[in-house]
Structures are given as C-alpha cells and as structure tokens.
Amino acid sequence: MTQTDGLYLGVDVGTGSARAGLFDTEGKMVGMGVREIRSWRPQADFVEQSSADIWDGCCAAVAAAVAAAGARPGQVRGVGFDATCSLVAVDDDHRPVSVSPDGRDDQNVIVWMDHRAIDQAERINATGHEVLKYVGGTISPEMEAPKLLWLRERLPESWIRARRFYDLPDFLTYRATCDETRSLCSTVCKWTYQGHEEPSAEGSLGRWDDSFWRQIGLGELVDEGYRRIGTRVRPMGEPLGQGLSELSARELGLRAGTAVGVSIIDAHAGGVGLLGAGLDADPGQAAEQLRHRLALIGGTSSCYMAASPGPTFVPGVWGPYFSAMIPGMWLSEGGQSATGSLIDHVVFGHQAAAELGQQAQRQAKTIYQLLNERLAVLAADEPFAAKLTEQLHVLPYFHGNRSPRADPTLRGMVSGLKLSGTVDDLAVLYLATIQAIAHGTRHIIAALNAQGFDIDTLYLCGGGTKNPVFLREHADATGCQLVLPQEPEAVLLGAAILGAAASGDFGSVTEAMGALSAAGQSIAPAGGDTARYHQAKHRVFQRMHADQLAYGELMTHPNR
Structure with missing residues (x-):
C-alpha cells in the first residue's frame, strides 16, 4: 500500500459527543461519525460521565466514519485521540471507580467543567508554590490536582480503590493500546507536570515536582x-506500544497493530489543526508568524491558544506550557468557561424560546437562523447591526472567569432589561450575549499582547464558526482578522494529524500540520464607527466587572 492509499483517523471526545473523522493525505475529510455521550449532574457544579459509555461512543463513531467513507480497515494508517481534560478513575484492573456522591461506579469521570473543587483550588493557590507560575499564577478547579484532593478528602473509599487516574485523552489511548504512557499535553497543562525540566524517569520527558504534591496534601502519590x-x-x-490491541481493533472495526499516537486535549487538537496553515518552513519565520496568531477553539466553552519560542508568563492565562501543542514551542492558553453553553442558556431560558422553537420547526430552520434573520430586520434602520445593543449589556461570567481574571466565583450580569419578553427582545439579548463573549476574547488578546505577543489574526474552529453573527461580532469587537480553516472540522483534523505522525508517513507533527492543514475564508473587522462603538462596549464590559466587585464589597461590609 502506498501513502496515497492511506487514511488518517481522528477521534474527538467533547462534552456531549464522541466524533470520528477519516482524512486523506491532503487533509480532506472523507467520512465522519458522531455518537452522543451521557452526563450526570448529581449536585450543583457537579458534572460526571462514564468512561465505558465514552469508549462505546468512540467505537460507534469510528464505525460510522469508516462506513461513510466506504473505507477498508487496512487503509487506516494511523489513529489520533483527543478529548476534554476530564479526570478518569479506575482500579488496578482498569474497572471504573465512582467519583460521585451517588456512589455509582459507572460515574467514574469528573468532567472538565465540574467546579466541585473550588475550595481545594483556593487552598492550593494559597501555598504560592513555584509550579503555579506555569498555570498563570492561579490553579483552576477545572484542573486535576484540586479534583484529586477533593476525592481524597470527600470520597476516601474511592480514593483508596482508585489505582489509576487518567486525563481522558490518555485513558482513550490506554484503552486503545494497553499502553499507560501519558501525554505531555495533558500532564503539563492540567496536572502541573514540568515538561521543560530535566527528566527524572528513564524514557520520560520532564518531571513531577515532589514538593508540590507533598505541600498540597497528596504526598502519597510521590511515595508511590x-x-x-x-x-x-x-x-x-509519538507512536504508542504495538498500536491498536487485538481487543480494541475488534471493537473499533480496525486492524490490530494500526499506529496510535500519544493523545492531546481537544482544544489543543484544534490548535494543531488550525495554526499550521501557511507556516513558513524556516523555524525563525514560523515563530514570528505565530506571534501574531491566536487559535480560538469554540464549543461549550472556548479555548485560546498562542505559541511562542520562549516562555511567556501572562497573569491569569494558563501556561506557559513547554511542547504542549507544537513540539519545541511554549503554549499560552486562555479560556472562557461558558460560551456555546452560555448562548444556549440565554436563548432557551427565555420566555420567547418556545414560540421561536415552534416557528423554527414550521420553517425547517434552527432557532439561531431565525434569530439572525430577525436581527437583520431590526438592524435595517441602524447604521450598523451591533448598535442594537446600545442599552443592553451582558457580562459573560455565568460559570466564573477562566482568563484573564482567573476567578471561578464571578457571576454573569445583564444590564438594560425591559418589562417585555418578545422574540425581538430575545434576538437583541442573544446579540448582546455574543458581543459579551467577543469582548471576553478581546480581553484575553489584550492580556497576551501586554506580555509580548502581537495578536492580530484569529484562527477559528468550532460551532461558532457556522454562525455569521458570531464571526462578525468577533472580528469587529477584537479588531482582528478572522481566518477559517479550509477543513471546518479542525479539531478532528488535529487528532488525525497525530495519527499521521504516528504512522511514520511524516517526519514530525509539525511536518504533518503543514501538509494536512490549510487556510480558508478570511473576515476583516469593520473599523470606523463600529470600532468606536465596540471601544465603548469594552469600557462597559470592564466596568460591569468592577461594579460586581463593588456590590460584593457592599454586601460583605454593609455598614462601611
């Protein structure tokens, strides 16, 4: 078989589904499959899943992708996995161990967005340990160390029974290959692993910091x-073990021994699928290009990836992480914890949602298509569409702020509501919410640029890229040019690039990125009056945060 016969498989596990995509040697998708996965919410801020259900979803999605492509198992030359940075607990035999107050063993995954460990995160941050400077100075309850501490303190029986803890991407590669190797991406980004340090174990890159785990009360991990x-x-x-095991090959409908690459976090897979477009082959020129680029990977939440040749410390932005996305480069990672989920929350929680849903069903359209159409009608008498929200403002911290404020206790705010709940009111509130998310993006860009980046171009993928209002408001609010990938499913492509590298068809991940990813449509910001309007909106955005802090101070000290 020649390389041109081959296909590369990417498997992506997001918050709500497992997806699989098959790509040819030019980076074109030839088949895709999707399978929903289940979540449980036993308490407020608790979100749990099942590793068995997730693996079943992966198998179903792969079978659908292979069938859609009309491919033979032997054509798949390499497989790459990405997933959310969720915590998986299993016993010595890799059977699931409960992470839930419900006590059900099938609920053995603490999902990335789970905020049960806020208290543990605050105590870890109070230590001021040196490793915290590599997570933007503040560890998040979405990272794994606070969740591990929560399990030890709140579910001691599960802590004792659990003999392996995986980041979900690494669990998937273990399940595929029976190889327990962990990814530099997930361990560095979510577990405080020091990837830039000299190795402490043969065959590894980097090292764990013993003093950190002892100081936060998890010294037994060190002792073990x-x-x-x-x-x-x-x-x-990097290729794992002997590739797909006999068991997983049967379950996935692929060939045993097919190369499997070390995994990556889902958002970072999007960065791999996006940022390679048009990169110069000269490393120095490529580094300069990357200084101007930011990858925005949107979905339930949004992640922002910037790469630099040296470590760049940005307060409130995770990292810098060495070699966690592009080999040999440092990654700075910003984020908004609720973006797609926030838009859904605002729209479907509104009193006009039912009426709009009925209209959408009658017209065979989505609710979002109808909202965008209604905004176009409402904006007909305005100098530009954004001006519809002149008296309506949203602060998007409904699930706290990940970057750059790094404060999970912040809350969302809306200013300018009327005693009215029509479809038109919903349309304007929907627009204001999208603008709030765009101004969150602008805030992250400003934090990065203040520390030496010069971001002027956003490379986007994810659900928001299918929404012209989302794209327009991001271009206009940030003042950046937007670039969409030629292959819309950039996260799946990023995972497949890892499979391509593992197959040996390319000399490195970077080489595979250059060969398989390409830029598509670009969108320029409006400038002029629209830019001045968003300058004012951004001042309101910043003021709403200051006001929220002032309200808290008044309530804490009512007699001051």
Missing part, C-alpha cells in the same frame, strides 16, 4: 512513585 498518575510521559503524536 507516581504510579497512579503516570510514570512515562511522551510528546503528542
């Missing part, structure tokens, strides 16, 4: 030689 959280850490896309 880190057996529970990973003793071998390798870069993304």
Whole structure:
C-alpha cells in the first residue's frame, strides 16, 4: 500500500459527543461519525460521565466514519485521540471507580467543567508554590490536582480503590493500546507536570515536582512513585506500544497493530489543526508568524491558544506550557468557561424560546437562523447591526472567569432589561450575549499582547464558526482578522494529524500540520464607527466587572 492509499483517523471526545473523522493525505475529510455521550449532574457544579459509555461512543463513531467513507480497515494508517481534560478513575484492573456522591461506579469521570473543587483550588493557590507560575499564577478547579484532593478528602473509599487516574485523552489511548504512557499535553497543562525540566524517569520527558504534591496534601502519590498518575510521559503524536490491541481493533472495526499516537486535549487538537496553515518552513519565520496568531477553539466553552519560542508568563492565562501543542514551542492558553453553553442558556431560558422553537420547526430552520434573520430586520434602520445593543449589556461570567481574571466565583450580569419578553427582545439579548463573549476574547488578546505577543489574526474552529453573527461580532469587537480553516472540522483534523505522525508517513507533527492543514475564508473587522462603538462596549464590559466587585464589597461590609 502506498501513502496515497492511506487514511488518517481522528477521534474527538467533547462534552456531549464522541466524533470520528477519516482524512486523506491532503487533509480532506472523507467520512465522519458522531455518537452522543451521557452526563450526570448529581449536585450543583457537579458534572460526571462514564468512561465505558465514552469508549462505546468512540467505537460507534469510528464505525460510522469508516462506513461513510466506504473505507477498508487496512487503509487506516494511523489513529489520533483527543478529548476534554476530564479526570478518569479506575482500579488496578482498569474497572471504573465512582467519583460521585451517588456512589455509582459507572460515574467514574469528573468532567472538565465540574467546579466541585473550588475550595481545594483556593487552598492550593494559597501555598504560592513555584509550579503555579506555569498555570498563570492561579490553579483552576477545572484542573486535576484540586479534583484529586477533593476525592481524597470527600470520597476516601474511592480514593483508596482508585489505582489509576487518567486525563481522558490518555485513558482513550490506554484503552486503545494497553499502553499507560501519558501525554505531555495533558500532564503539563492540567496536572502541573514540568515538561521543560530535566527528566527524572528513564524514557520520560520532564518531571513531577515532589514538593508540590507533598505541600498540597497528596504526598502519597510521590511515595508511590507516581504510579497512579503516570510514570512515562511522551510528546503528542509519538507512536504508542504495538498500536491498536487485538481487543480494541475488534471493537473499533480496525486492524490490530494500526499506529496510535500519544493523545492531546481537544482544544489543543484544534490548535494543531488550525495554526499550521501557511507556516513558513524556516523555524525563525514560523515563530514570528505565530506571534501574531491566536487559535480560538469554540464549543461549550472556548479555548485560546498562542505559541511562542520562549516562555511567556501572562497573569491569569494558563501556561506557559513547554511542547504542549507544537513540539519545541511554549503554549499560552486562555479560556472562557461558558460560551456555546452560555448562548444556549440565554436563548432557551427565555420566555420567547418556545414560540421561536415552534416557528423554527414550521420553517425547517434552527432557532439561531431565525434569530439572525430577525436581527437583520431590526438592524435595517441602524447604521450598523451591533448598535442594537446600545442599552443592553451582558457580562459573560455565568460559570466564573477562566482568563484573564482567573476567578471561578464571578457571576454573569445583564444590564438594560425591559418589562417585555418578545422574540425581538430575545434576538437583541442573544446579540448582546455574543458581543459579551467577543469582548471576553478581546480581553484575553489584550492580556497576551501586554506580555509580548502581537495578536492580530484569529484562527477559528468550532460551532461558532457556522454562525455569521458570531464571526462578525468577533472580528469587529477584537479588531482582528478572522481566518477559517479550509477543513471546518479542525479539531478532528488535529487528532488525525497525530495519527499521521504516528504512522511514520511524516517526519514530525509539525511536518504533518503543514501538509494536512490549510487556510480558508478570511473576515476583516469593520473599523470606523463600529470600532468606536465596540471601544465603548469594552469600557462597559470592564466596568460591569468592577461594579460586581463593588456590590460584593457592599454586601460583605454593609455598614462601611
């Protein structure tokens, strides 16, 4: 078989579904499959899943993608996995161990967005440990160390029974290959692993920091030689073990021994699928290009990826992480914890949602298409569409702020509501919510640029890229040019690039990025009056945060 016969498979596990995509040697998708996965919410801020259900979803999605492509199992030359940075607990035999107050073992995954460990995160941050400077100075309850501490303190029986803890992407590659190697991406970004340090274990890159785990109260992980959280850490896309095991090959409908690459976090897969477009082959020129680029990977939440040749410390922005996305480069990672989920919350929680849903069903359209159409009608008498929200403002911190404020206790705000709940009111509120998210993006860009980046171009993928209002408001609010990928499913492509690198068809992940990813449509910001309007909106955005802090101070000290 020649390389031109081959296909590369990317498997992506997001918050709500498992997806699989098959790509040819030019980066074109030839088949895709999707399977929903289940979540449980036993308490407020608790979100749980099942590793068995997730793996079943992966198998179903792969079968659908292979069928859609009309491909033969032997054509798949390499497989790459990405997933959310969720915590998986299993016993010595890799059977699930409960992470839930419900006590059900099938609920053995703490989902990335779960905020049960806020208290543990605050106590970890109070230590001021040196490793915290590599997570923007403040560890998030969405990271794994606070969740592990929560399990030890709140579910001690599960803590004792659990003999392996995985980041979900690494669990998937273990399940596929029976190889326990952990990814430099997930361990560095979510577990405080020091990937830039000299190795402390043969066959690994980087090292764990013993003093950190002892100081936060998890010294037993050190005493056990880190057996529970990973003793071998390798870069993304490196081939694992003997490839697909006999069992997983049967379950996936593929060939045993097919190359599997070390995994990556889902958002970072999007960065791999996006940022390689048009990169110069000269490393120095490529580094200069990347200084101006920011990858925005949207979905339930949004992640923002910027790469630099050296470490760039940005307060409130996670990282810098060495070699966690592009090999040999440092990653700075910003984020908004609720974006797609916030838009859904605002729209479907509104009293006009039912009426709009009925209209959408009658017209065979989505609610969002109808909202965009209604906005176009309402904006007909305005100098530009954004001006519809002149008296309506949203602060998008409904699930706290990840970057750059790094404060999970912040809350969402809306200013300018009327005693009215029509479809038109919903349309304007929907627009104001999108603008709020865009101004959150602008805030992250400003934090990065203040520390040496010069971001002027956003490379986007995810659900929002299918929404012209989302794209327009992001271009206009940030003042950046937007670039969409030629292949819309950039996250799946990023995962497939890891499979391509593992297959040996390319000399490196970077080489595979250059060969398989390409830029598509670009969108320029409006400038002029629209830019001045968004300058004012951004001042309101900043003022709403200051006002929220002032309200808290008044309530804490009512007699001051």
